[in-house]
Amino acid sequence: MSEASIAPEKIWEGTAVSTGVAHAVVHVMKDHFDEPDATPIAPEEVESDLARWHRALEVTQTEIEALQTAMSGEECSAEADIFEAHVLILNDNSIRKQVEKTVREQLICVDAVYYRLMCKHMDALRGLSDSYLRERFLDIKDVTHRVMRHLRGEMLDHPMFEVPVIIVAHDLTPSDTVQLDRTKVLGFAIEMGSANSHAAIIARSLSLPAVVRMHNICDELHSGDSVLLDGDEGLLIRNPSAATLAKYRSREAQSDAREDALHTTRHQPAITSDGSTVMVSANAEFIEEMAAIRDSGAEHVGLFRTEFLHLEDPEGSEDWLADCYTRAVQAMTPGEVIFRTLDLGGDKMDPRMTFEAEPNPFLGWRGIRASLGRKDLFRRQLRALLRASAHGRIGIMFPMVSCVEEVREARALLDECAAELLHEKVPIGDDIAIGAMIEIPSAAVSADLIASEVDFFSLGTNDLIQYTIAVDRLNERVASLYQPTHPAVLRLIRMTVDAARVAGIRVCICGEMASDVELTPLLVGLGLDELSVATSQVPRVKHAIRQLNAADCRTLTEEVMSLGCTSTGLDKCRAMANARYPELFE
Numbered sequence: 001m002s003e004a005s006i007a008p009e010k011i012w013e014g015t016a017v018s019t020g021v022a023h024a025v026v027h028v029m030k031d032h033f034d035e036p037d038a039t040p041i042a043p044e045e046v047e048s049d050l051a052r053w054h055r056a057l058e059v060t061q062t063e064i065e066a067l068q069t070a071m072s073g074e075e076c077s078a079e080a081d082i083f084e085a086h087v088l089i090l091n092d093n094s095i096r097k098q099v100e101k102t103v104r105e106q107l108i109c110v111d112a113v114y115y116r117l118m119c120k121h122m123d124a125l126r127g128l129s130d131s132y133l134r135e136r137f138l139d140i141k142d143v144t145h146r147v148m149r150h151l152r153g154e155m156l157d158h159p160m161f162e163v164p165v166i167i168v169a170h171d172l173t174p175s176d177t178v179q180l181d182r183t184k185v186l187g188f189a190i191e192m193g194s195a196n197s198h199a200a201i202i203a204r205s206l207s208l209p210a211v212v213r214m215h216n217i218c219d220e221l222h223s224g225d226s227v228l229l230d231g232d233e234g235l236l237i238r239n240p241s242a243a244t245l246a247k248y249r250s251r252e253a254q255s256d257a258r259e260d261a262l263h264t265t266r267h268q269p270a271i272t273s274d275g276s277t278v279m280v281s282a283n284a285e286f287i288e289e290m291a292a293i294r295d296s297g298a299e300h301v302g303l304f305r306t307e308f309l310h311l312e313d314p315e316g317s318e319d320w321l322a323d324c325y326t327r328a329v330q331a332m333t334p335g336e337v338i339f340r341t342l343d344l345g346g347d348k349m350d351p352r353m354t355f356e357a358e359p360n361p362f363l364g365w366r367g368i369r370a371s372l373g374r375k376d377l378f379r380r381q382l383r384a385l386l387r388a389s390a391h392g393r394i395g396i397m398f399p400m401v402s403c404v405e406e407v408r409e410a411r412a413l414l415d416e417c418a419a420e421l422l423h424e425k426v427p428i429g430d431d432i433a434i435g436a437m438i439e440i441p442s443a444a445v446s447a448d449l450i451a452s453e454v455d456f457f458s459l460g461t462n463d464l465i466q467y468t469i470a471v472d473r474l475n476e477r478v479a480s481l482y483q484p485t486h487p488a489v490l491r492l493i494r495m496t497v498d499a500a501r502v503a504g505i506r507v508c509i510c511g512e513m514a515s516d517v518e519l520t521p522l523l524v525g526l527g528l529d530e531l532s533v534a535t536s537q538v539p540r541v542k543h544a545i546r547q548l549n550a551a552d553c554r555t556l557t558e559e560v561m562s563l564g565c566t567s568t569g570l571d572k573c574r575a576m577a578n579a580r581y582p583e584l585f586e
C-alpha cells in the first residue's frame with residue numbers, strides 16, 4: 001500500500017476536457033525523462049552503482065529477447081531482426097568498457113555516464129541521409145530508453161494492467177495512447193495538454209473522463225493511489241472521503257436519469273421542427289469503438305482517423321490494414337465509414353517517418369503532404385481501403401488539403417491503385433465517395449475550385465480555427481483566443497458550405513466544434529448537412545437538433561455573422577441553445 005493511501009483527501013484542479021467520473025487506482029506513466037544529473041558518487045559506491053546498471057542491462061536483455069520470441073513467426077521476421085540488433089547494441093563491449101572506465105575515473109553516477117555516451121552515438125547518426133544508419137539511430141534510442149527506465153525501476157512503455165486504472169502522465173502523445181491496454185483505462189489526468197490535443201479527443205471518443213493542466217501530479221501521486229477523477233468539474237481527488245464518494249454517487253444517479261431520457265430517442269433521425277434533416281455521425285480512432293458508435297445512434301462514421309491504427313503498427317502489411325478497415329466497415333454496415341487517409345505530423349508523429357525534428361510541425365510535413373511524399377505508405381493504405389470497399393460503404397477523404405493539385409494527385413494515385421487491383425482480380429466497391437477535408441484557410445477560400453474534384457467536404461474545424469486565428473491548438477497560453485465563433489472562422493465555414501451548395505456536394509463538420517451543443521443552432525443555421533461528433537455526444541446533438549427550428553437558426557446565424565464580435569455572437573447562440581433545450585445544460 002502506498003504512503004498516500006493513508007493520507008487525507010487531497011484535491012487537484014485542472015481543465016476538464018472530457019466529461020464523466022471515474023474512481024480507481026492510478027497508474028503513473030513516467031515515460032519521458034530529462035537528462036540524468038551527473039551526480040557525484042564516492043569511490044566506495046562505484047561497484048554498487050555499476051551492479052545496478054548491470055542488472056538493468058540484464059533485465060533489458062530478457063525483455064528484448066521475450067519480444068524477439070513473440071515476433072519470431074514468419075510474418076514478423078523483420079521485426080525479430082530489429083530486436084536482434086537491439087541485443088547487439090546492448091551487449092556492445094566497447095560501450096560497456098567505456099561506461100565502467102568513466103564511472104571509475106570520474107566518480108559520476110552511471111545513469112548520467114551511460115545516457116551521455118549513448119547520446120553521443122545518437123548524435124553521430126542523427127540527420128544522416130543513409131537510411132540504414134538512420135535506422136540505427138532509432139535502435140540506439142530505443143535501447144537507451146529501455147535501459148534508463150530499468151535503471152530508474154520504472155514501468156515499461158506498454159504496461160498491461162491487472163485492474164482498471166486512471167492514467168496519470170506528464171504528457172500523453174497519440175502514440176503513447178495507442179500502446180495502452182484500453183480495456184483497463186478508465187480516465188486520464190495529464191499535467192500538460194489542451195482540449196484540442198489528440199489525447200483529449202481520444203478520451204472523448206472513448207467516453208472516458210479526462211482532465212489536463214494538472215500541475216505536479218506526477219511527482220505527488222504514485223501508482224496504486226486511489227483517486228476519483230471528475231471530468232465534469234476538472235478535479236482529481238486522492239483518497240476521496242466517504243462524504244465525497246456519497247456526493248458523487250447521488251450526482252451519478254441524477255445524471256443517469258437524464259441520460260436515460262436521451263437514450264430512448266437516440267436512434268431517431270435528427271430533424272428540426274420545420275423539417276430540415278441533419279445527419280449525425282461519429283468520429284472514431286479505433287475499431288473497437290464501432291459497437292459503441294452503433295449503439296450511440298450515430299448513422300455512420302463521419303471521420304475515421306487512420307493514424308492511430310498506423311501508430312499501433314507502423315510496419316503493418318497491406319493485408320493487415322485491409323483486414324482492419326474491413327472489420328470497421330462490416331461493423332457499421334449498412335452505415336458508411338469515411339476513412340481519412342493518414343494525417344501524420346503535428347502532434348501525431350511517427351518517428352519512423354521523420355528523422356529531423358521540424359521547427360513548426362503543424363506547418364510542416366503533415367497530412368496529404370506527407371502521404372504524397374511517402375507514396376509507398378500511401379499506396380499501401382489506398383489499396384487496403386479499396387479492398388475494404390468490397391465489404392460495405394466507404395468514403396475516403398484527404399486531410400490537410402491546401403490546393404486543388406494535391407487532391408488531383410491523390411485521386412490519380414487512388415485510380416492507379418484501383419486499376420492495379422482490378423488487374424489482379426481483387427474485388428473493390430464501385431461507389432466510393434471521395435472527399436477533401438477543409439481545415440486550412442486556403443482550402444476554404446478556394447473551396448469552389450476544390451468542389452469540382454470531390455464528392456463531399458468535411459470541415460476540420462480543430463485545425464481550421466488554429467490556422468485562421470494563428471493560435472496553436474495545443475498551447476494553453478493562447479487557449480482563450482481559440483474561438484470557434486470568431487467571425488473569420490464562421491465566414492470560412494460559410495464559404496465552404498456555399499461552394500458545396502453550388503457544386504451539389506454534401507458538407508460536414510467533423511471537428512470538435514460539432515460536438516458542442518451550445519453551437520448547434522449556429523451550425524444548423526449555417527446549413528451543414530452533417531455533424532460528425534464524439535460518440536458520447538451523438539444522442540445530445542441529435543436531441544438538440546430536434547428542438548431547433550432551422551429558419552430561426554438561419555436568422556440567428558445572420559445576426560451573429562453581422563455582429564463581428566466573437567463573444568456577443570457566442571452569447572446569442574448560447575441563449576438560443578439554453579432556451580430550446582435547457583435539459584442538456586442541467
Ligand code: PEP
Pocket residue numbers: 303305343439459460461462463464510511512
Ligand atoms: C480537425 O482538424 O478538425 C480534425 C477533425 O482533424 P484532427 O483533429 O485529427 O486534426
Ligand code: MG
Pocket residue numbers: 399439460462463
Ligand atoms: Mg485536422
